[in-house]
Amino acid sequence: EAGVTQSPTHLIKTRGQQATLRCSPISGHTSVYWYQQALGLGLQFLLWYDEGEERNRGNFPPRFSGRQFPNYSSELNVNALELEDSALYLCASSWGTGDFIFGPGTRLTVL
Amino acid sequence: KQEVTQIPAALSVPEGENLVLNCSFTDSAIYNLQWFRQDPGKGLTSLLLIQSSQREQTSGRLNASLDKSSGRSTLYIAASQPGDSATYLCAVNTGFQKLVFGTGTRLLVSP
Numbered sequence: 048e049a050g051v052t053q054s055p056t057h058l059i060k061t062r063g064q065q066a067t068l069r070c071s072p073i074s075g076h077t078s079v080y081w082y083q084q085a086l087g088l089g090l091q092f093l094l095w096y097d098e099g100e101e102r103n104r105g106n107f108p109p110r111f112s113g114r115q116f117p118n119y120s121s122e123l124n125v126n127a128l129e130l131e132d133s134a135l136y137l138c139a140s141s142w143g144t145g146d147f148i149f150g151p152g153t154r155l156t157v158l
Numbered sequence: 159k160q161e162v163t164q165i166p167a168a169l170s171v172p173e174g175e176n177l178v179l180n181c182s183f184t185d186s187a188i189y190n191l192q193w194f195r196q197d198p199g200k201g202l203t204s205l206l207l208i209q210s211s212q213r214e215q216t217s218g219r220l221n222a223s224l225d226k227s228s229g230r231s232t233l234y235i236a237a238s239q240p241g242d243s244a245t246y247l248c249a250v251n252t253g254f255q256k257l258v259f260g261t262g263t264r265l266l267v268s269p
């Protein structure tokens with residue numbers, strides 16, 4: 048069974064640009080979560096999507112947004128990129144209150 | 159606000175030792191607790207999930223315990239191997255499927 052997949056693996060942008068990150072959950076998982084792991088800051092919760100709806104949001108500005116598609120895959124958009132947005136962005140999926148299964152991450156570098 | 163702390167921050171042991179990683183959390187109102195490992199620059203690998211009603215879970219050489227009332231969990235690794243070298247993270251599910259992560263323990267097992 049395929050795990051959680053994320054694309055791209057690496058993404059390099061400049062300040063002010065927009066970044067789009069993608070995630071495909073494990074088959075049968077309806078929930079997708081996004082986390083940010085910035086250097087020295089640990090893992091921070093960004094967003095939770097379930098059945099196409101945003102269910103919970105972490106303490107991030109509105110320029111971090113996303114959506115979940117009918118096939119449960121998800122997209123994270125970061126607008127007006129700032130240098131401090133450079134981080135590893137991890138996507139996870141789950142079914143109900145079971146294990147969170149994480150993907151390999153997208154490394155975003157903002158120059 | 160839930161805070162999760164892991165002690166020690168780093169640990170270096172010779173191969174074959176049994177070791178204990180500690181995780182403490184400030185709010186005992188949790189749904190579950192999950193232990194992960196993270197290799198450098200990679201995503202998270204789920205190790206064990208303990209529901210709030212459970213006291214421990216075992217998988218191979220790993221055993222995790224949970225004492226919700228005291229806000230503590232431990233991860234016991236038996237007969238450590240160099241392949242166990244990684245950062246170990248604990249995360250508590252605080253509700254609305256939000257995981258709050260600890261600061262991690264960086265483990266190095268020497269041959």
